[in-house]
Amino acid sequence: xxxxxxxxxxxxxxxxxxxxxxxxxxxxxxxxxxxxxxxxxxxxxxxxxxxxxxxxxxxxxxxxxxxxxxxxxxxxxxxxxxxxxxxxxxxxxxxxxxxxxxxxxxxxxxxxxxxxxxxxxxxxxxxxxxxxxxxxxxxxxxxxxxxxxxxxxxxxxxxxxxxxxxxxxxxxxxxxxxxxxxxxxxxxxxxxxxxxxxxxxxxxxxxxxxxxxxxxxxxxxxxxxxxxxxxxxxxxxxxxxxxxxxxxxxxxxxxxxxxxxxxxxxxxxxxxxxxxxxxxxxxxxxxxxxxxxxxxxxxxxxxxxxxxxxxxxxxxxxxxx
Amino acid sequence: xxxxxxxxxxxxxxxxxxxxxxxxxxxxxxxxxxxxxxxxxxxxxxxxxxxxxxxxxxxxxxxxxxxxxxxxxxxxxxxxxxxxxxxxxxxxxxxxxxxxxxxxxxxxxxxxxxxxxxxxxxxxxxxxxxxxxxxxxxxxxxxxxxxxxxxxxxxxxxxxxxxxxx
Numbered sequence: 001x002x003x004x005x006x007x008x009x010x011x012x013x014x015x016x017x018x019x020x021x022x023x024x025x026x027x028x029x030x031x032x033x034x035x036x037x038x039x040x041x042x043x044x045x046x047x048x049x050x051x052x053x054x055x056x057x058x059x060x061x062x063x064x065x066x067x068x069x070x071x072x073x074x075x076x077x078x079x080x081x082x083x084x085x086x087x088x089x090x091x092x093x094x095x096x097x098x099x100x101x102x103x104x105x106x107x108x109x110x111x112x113x114x115x116x117x118x119x120x121x122x123x124x125x126x127x128x129x130x131x132x133x134x135x136x137x138x139x140x141x142x143x144x145x146x147x148x149x150x151x152x153x154x155x156x157x158x159x160x161x162x163x164x165x166x167x168x169x170x171x172x173x174x175x176x177x178x179x180x181x182x183x184x185x186x187x188x189x190x191x192x193x194x195x196x197x198x199x200x201x202x203x204x205x206x207x208x209x210x211x212x213x214x215x216x217x218x219x220x221x222x223x224x225x226x227x228x229x230x231x232x233x234x235x236x237x238x239x240x241x242x243x244x245x246x247x248x249x250x251x252x253x254x255x256x257x258x259x260x261x262x263x264x265x266x267x268x269x270x271x272x273x274x275x276x277x278x279x280x281x282x283x284x285x286x287x288x289x290x291x292x293x294x295x296x297x298x299x300x301x302x303x304x305x306x307x308x309x310x311x312x313x314x315x316x317x318x319x320x321x
Numbered sequence: 322x323x324x325x326x327x328x329x330x331x332x333x334x335x336x337x338x339x340x341x342x343x344x345x346x347x348x349x350x351x352x353x354x355x356x357x358x359x360x361x362x363x364x365x366x367x368x369x370x371x372x373x374x375x376x377x378x379x380x381x382x383x384x385x386x387x388x389x390x391x392x393x394x395x396x397x398x399x400x401x402x403x404x405x406x407x408x409x410x411x412x413x414x415x416x417x418x419x420x421x422x423x424x425x426x427x428x429x430x431x432x433x434x435x436x437x438x439x440x441x442x443x444x445x446x447x448x449x450x451x452x453x454x455x456x457x458x459x460x461x462x463x464x465x466x467x468x469x470x471x472x473x474x475x476x477x478x479x480x481x482x483x484x485x486x487x
Contacts, residue, residue, distance in 0.1 A: 058349070099376050099450065106380035112388060113356065120349065120395050128395075135392070159450060 005229040010036050012281050019285035040222075048218035051122060058121035063216070063223035066114025069107045070230035076100040077237050078162050080247040080265035093162065100161040101149055104238060105142075108193075112138050114227065119212040131212040133292065138193055140299040145189035147307035148182040151314040152242050155179060165246035176243040181310045183243050185303050190235040192299065194228065196280055198287040199295055236276035237269070244272045324368070331365045352390045359383040373450055 010033070013025055025035040050059055078093035097103060112135050119131020152175060153159055156167040168174055176183050192199040216224060240246060247265030290298070338358040345351045359382040366375035457465055 055349075058353070097372050099373050102373070102376045102380065106376045106384060109380060109384035109388075110360075112384065113353075113391070116388075116391060116395070117353075132392075132395075135388070139388070 015281040016285045043222040046218040053123045055121040062118035066227040069111040141189045141192040144303035151311045174245045240272040356387040
């Protein structure tokens with residue numbers, strides 16, 4: 001997981017470099033594949049500076065508060081069904097609770113504290129502004145995303161992540177095709193909740209230097225970075241589970257394609273998640289940043305009404321059909 | 322036995338955090354301790370096998386309401402740190418009266434046995450999403466709707482207060 005994050009950073013630098021017709025990191029290892037290791041060593045050995053006027057306790061706690069929720073969300077994400085490895089039954093998920101989706105929403109919302117506390121504890125102008133921006137953005141888009149999740153729950157009839165994948169199997173359709181509006185809202189909201197471009201206003205270099213982690217350095221900065229990428233992976237894997245049928249192979253109900261079943265489910269899952277992550281990078285390399293009022297207008301006046309309308313339509317269709 | 326240990330540990334922690342919430346000088350620490358306290362309460366629910374309640378506790382209280390407190394504290398504290406507040410004891414009479422009222426209520430409830438025992442069927446059955454939804458939208462529909470209207474009124478009021486010229 002954490003190794004995946006470090007390689008995500010390399011991938012991001014590479015992809016953006018390719019989009020911009022550059023080479024990206026090339027020095028460490030062939031084509032720069034060992035760059036993440038060098039980065040980690042650098043970050044760990046770097047001096048860890050605490051500003052004199054910072055609030056020491058909160059300043060130390062904030063990176064941890066940001067990272068821990070991002071990691072514990074993985075407890076409910078199913079990488080695959082129960083499989084047998086060398087004759088032993090192994091479940092490719094940690095736990096299957098019947099409120100899985102709510103758990104993800106609630107745990108992820110704790111992460112906002114990390115950002116807002118980091119900005120406050122730094123006792124400095126730019127981080128505070130950035131953290132207020134970030135948390136306002138997170139709270140606004142959380143509403144829209146949660147409403148789309150409600151419509152997913154309505155169509156699947158369960159909140160368990162495993163149950164949602166199984167529902168897609170039984171209904172014979174990935175929810176990407178059954179719920180395109182929900183998919184769109186979730187994707188835009190996911191970009192905004194992870195503070196990625198084009199919604200990366202909290203880190204707008206031109207306006208706010210480095211964002212809420214301007215005053216952080218060394219390993220504490222690395223923790224924020226880890227949290228951001230871990231959140232990206234969380235959003236991608238939740239999207240995979242909800243909209244792309246989790247570990248199911250493409251067209252799981254068509255017998256003619258059953259040769260695809262040779263590839264185990266967790267590889268499908270990772271593949272789909274990877275596609276998501278690639279789209280994240282692609283969007284970042286392609287789109288310019290939104291203005292703050294545009295961001296808020298999009299969130300409150302477009303996405304939330306759309307999400308609520310989607311819930312109503314989904315529920316109506318569910319009752320009628 | 323293990324359940325009892327978990328319960329009493331959590332209960333002691335919850336009480337300790339609650340005491341710290343009201344004794345800490347720094348307002349922001351107070352809000353943060355409150356959030357931690359709510360998280361511990363959620364753990365308590367989870368240890369009683371009521372995951373739905375635990376998750377909602379985290380979502381509504383720890384992440385929702387306290388976050389708004391934190392916002393307010395951060396924005397207000399920029400102007401005036403708590404040390405400079407005049408006359409820290411001015412709320413003491415009201416506080417005493419309120420505390421006495423709550424204590425009286427508690428005593429009344431325990432004395433008259435108004436604390437009903439939990440319905441049969443265990444926490445697992447009572448706390449499931451389907452059961453709660455069924456109760457909420459049939460037996461308790463009117464209180465539910467009234468509560469939502471109340472929240473709407475509060476929201477409209479807040480907007481009117483915040484934006485004087487609309």
